[in-house]
Amino acid sequence: MVRQLRAEATRAAALRAAADLFLDVGHANATLSQVSAQSGVTKGALYFHFASKEELARAIVDEGHERVSTACAGLVDSRSPALESVIGISYSVLELAASDPLVRVMYRLQMEIDGSETARGSVFCTWGNIFEHLFDRAIEHGDVADHLDSGNASLLVCEMLAGVLMVSEAQSALESAPSRMEKVWNTVLPSLVPPNKLGYFREFAARSLSSFVPSEEFTNA
Amino acid sequence: MVRQLRAEATRAAALRAAADLFLDVGHANATLSQVSAQSGVTKGALYFHFASKEELARAIVDEGHERVSTACAGLVDSRSPALESVIGISYSVLELAASDPLVRVMYRLQMEIDGSETARGSVFCTWGNIFEHLFDRAIEHGDVADHLDSGNASLLVCEMLAGVLMVSEAQSALESAPSRMEKVWNTVLPSLVPPNKLGYFREFAARSLSSFVPSEEFTNA
Numbered sequence: 109m110v111r112q113l114r115a116e117a118t119r120a121a122a123l124r125a126a127a128d129l130f131l132d133v134g135h136a137n138a139t140l141s142q143v144s145a146q147s148g149v150t151k152g153a154l155y156f157h158f159a160s161k162e163e164l165a166r167a168i169v170d171e172g173h174e175r176v177s178t179a180c181a182g183l184v185d186s187r188s189p190a191l192e193s194v195i196g197i198s199y200s201v202l203e204l205a206a207s208d209p210l211v212r213v214m215y216r217l218q219m220e221i222d223g224s225e226t227a228r229g230s231v232f233c234t235w236g237n238i239f240e241h242l243f244d245r246a247i248e249h250g251d252v253a254d255h256l257d258s259g260n261a262s263l264l265v266c267e268m269l270a271g272v273l274m275v276s277e278a279q280s281a282l283e284s285a286p287s288r289m290e291k292v293w294n295t296v297l298p299s300l301v302p303p304n305k306l307g308y309f310r311e312f313a314a315r316s317l318s319s320f321v322p323s324e325e326f327t328n329a
Numbered sequence: 330m331v332r333q334l335r336a337e338a339t340r341a342a343a344l345r346a347a348a349d350l351f352l353d354v355g356h357a358n359a360t361l362s363q364v365s366a367q368s369g370v371t372k373g374a375l376y377f378h379f380a381s382k383e384e385l386a387r388a389i390v391d392e393g394h395e396r397v398s399t400a401c402a403g404l405v406d407s408r409s410p411a412l413e414s415v416i417g418i419s420y421s422v423l424e425l426a427a428s429d430p431l432v433r434v435m436y437r438l439q440m441e442i443d444g445s446e447t448a449r450g451s452v453f454c455t456w457g458n459i460f461e462h463l464f465d466r467a468i469e470h471g472d473v474a475d476h477l478d479s480g481n482a483s484l485l486v487c488e489m490l491a492g493v494l495m496v497s498e499a500q501s502a503l504e505s506a507p508s509r510m511e512k513v514w515n516t517v518l519p520s521l522v523p524p525n526k527l528g529y530f531r532e533f534a535a536r537s538l539s540s541f542v543p544s545e546e547f548t549n550a
Contacts, residue, residue, distance in 0.1 A: 136357060136383060162357060230499035263496070264516060267509070271492025275484070278439075278451035288488070295485060299516040 119157050121147045123171060126164050127210040135165055135217060165217050172214025173231055179204050180238055190245035191252070191301070195293060195313050197238065198269050199320040202285035205273060212282065215273060236266045251309075253302055261300065268292050290317045340378050342368045344392055347385050348431040356386055356438060386438050393435025394452055400425050401459055411466035412473070412522070416514060416534050418459065419490050420541040423506040426494055433503065436494060457487050472530075474523055482521065489513050511538045 125147030129138045140161055144151045158164040183196045204211050218230055239262035246252050252261060272292060276285040293313040301309050346368030350359045361382055365372045379385040404417045425432050439451055460483035467473050473482060493513060497506040514534040522530050 136386070165357070232496050232499040236496075260512065263509070264513065267492035267496045267513065268488065269492070270495045271488035271490070274491040274495055275453050275488045278453040288484070291481065292485065292488065295517055295520040298519050 115157075118149055118153055122149045122154055122157060122164070123168055123210060125149070127168055127213045130165070130168070130213045130217070131209055135161075135213075140164070168210060169214050169218050172211045172218075173234060175208065175211055176201060176204060176214075176231060177234065180235075184238060184242065189249060189251070190242040191249070191309065192312060192316075194239055194242050194246070194265060195309075196316060196319075197235075197242075198265065198289050198293075199286045199317060201235070201269060202273060202276070202282070202289055203320045205277075206282040206285060212277070215277065232266050232270055235269065236262050239265050251301060251305060253300060256300065264296070264300075268296065286317055286320045290314060336378075339370055339374055343370045343375055343378060343385070344389055344431060346370070348389055348434045351386075351389070351434045351438070352430055356382075356434075361385070389431060390435050390439050393432045393439075394455060396429060396432055397422060397425060397435075397452060398455065401456075405459060405463065407466075410470060410472070411463040412470070412530065413533060413537075415460055415463050415467070415486060416530075417537060417540075418456075418463075419486065419510050419514075420507045420538060422456070422490060423494060423497070423503070423510055424541045426498075427503040427506060433498070436498065453487050453491055456490065457483050460486050472522060472526060474521060477521065485517070485521075489517065507538055507541045511535060 122143060126138070126143045129142055129146055133142075138161065140151065140154055140158075143149075143164065144154050147154075158167060179200050180197050183193050183200060185193070205215060206212070214231070240258050243252060243258035243261045246261075247258060252258075269289070272285055272288050273282075276282045276288060290313055294310060297309050297313065298306055343364060347359070347364045350363055350367055354363075359382065361372065361375055361379075364370075364385065365375050368375075379388060400421050401418050404414050404421060406414070426436060427433070435452070461479050464473060464479035464482045467482075468479060473479075490510070493506055493509050494503075497503045497509060511534055515531060518530050518534065519527055
């Protein structure tokens with residue numbers, strides 16, 4: 109039991125060091141020797157957990173998926189209104205990318221990993237499944253404009269969220285990604301919700317942003 | 330002169346083969362030996378042009394930037410209306426990603442390259458500069474809603490375009506990316522243009538899509 113806990117701690121230390129290193133020098137330039145040096149995990153222990161740099165990258169992607177799913181799961185509560193959950197998840201996903209290096213590097217790595225043979229579903233598809241389920245409920249609540257179906261609405265939100273993430277990352281401005289997302293909500297809500305609910309959802313998107321941005325930054329925005 | 334032309338042809342063959350290979354097995358898994366075998370370029374000639382796999386990747390990113398800029402340049406004509414140019418560029422960028430393997434792999438690689446020391450501006454920033462210039466003119470024409478400035482409008486279009494590109498790529502559905510973009514225009518135009526111009530721009534976005542999608546696919550859509 110103690111040995112298992114120690115192995116888990118070693119694995120976690122290696123993943124964390126590798127994420128920092130990949131962000132710093134890029135996955136292509138990093139070596140397992142550097143991961144060993146930065147994590148304090150011996151090369152022998154490192155190879156016990158990960159046969160190659162590729163396998164280490166895949167473990168980061170899997171762990172990142174897991175963390176995003178966990179963060180979203182807390183917001184998908186069948187008792188809370190569905191479109192409110194979609195908005196909350198969008199902020200949560202962006203805040204997690206800004207605050208957790210492993211999640212941030214996962215987004216960079218997944219395109220590389222998906223290009224290889226052992227591809228698994230992209231994180232964008234994971235979001236899509238969650239959003240589609242929520243939009244089905246939002247339609248039942250009358251919170252979605254008549255001309256939209258849940259497939260198209262969820263695809264649209266995935267595209268917006270992926271776009272804000274990628275452009276913020278390219279500009280090294282991930283910390284302001286939730287605020288950017290609020291502007292995007294402001295822009296797309298008129299086409300997404302029935303006219304009589306626009307006021308409410310714009311207000312909700314603006315107010316709920318404050319839960320995801322440090323209060324100081326929010327009041328200065 | 331002949332020698333120079335031959336060197337350029339060799340370089341182009343290596344870039345093309347590398348792009349195909351990176352798409353196929355992923356940049357991390359590819360080797361310069363495989364590029365040599367697939368391109369018919371000897372390893373000696375390959376190393377003459379590119380000192381490392383990293384340098385080859387960087388050359389693909391630079392060449393991809395160049396192709397995107399060239400494709401956009403033809404659409405940024407000071408005589409044509411600016412917001413129409415923004416819409417045309419959005420389709421053109423997506424069509425190019427779908428049809429040109431080098432451009433497609435550029436989008437995957439640039440995140441990896443940007444993480445390294447010799448980072449250059451992201452292609453998203455290149456789009457941003459072009460769009461901001463065009464939105465300045467569109468505002469003069471009265472084609473942009475009062476509350477928007479060119480910085481926010483261009484950032485929004487960058488985010489939407491990046492999002493459609495990334496989600497289509499993740500779903501292996503790049504060929505339908507221009508059609509997806511038309512749906513996104515339909516959604517955001519109500520917040521982007523003055524109410525009296527909405528009808529015209531929705532019609533323009535729908536009709537100009539046909540220039541970027543093979544006619545058969547368009548009529549079946």
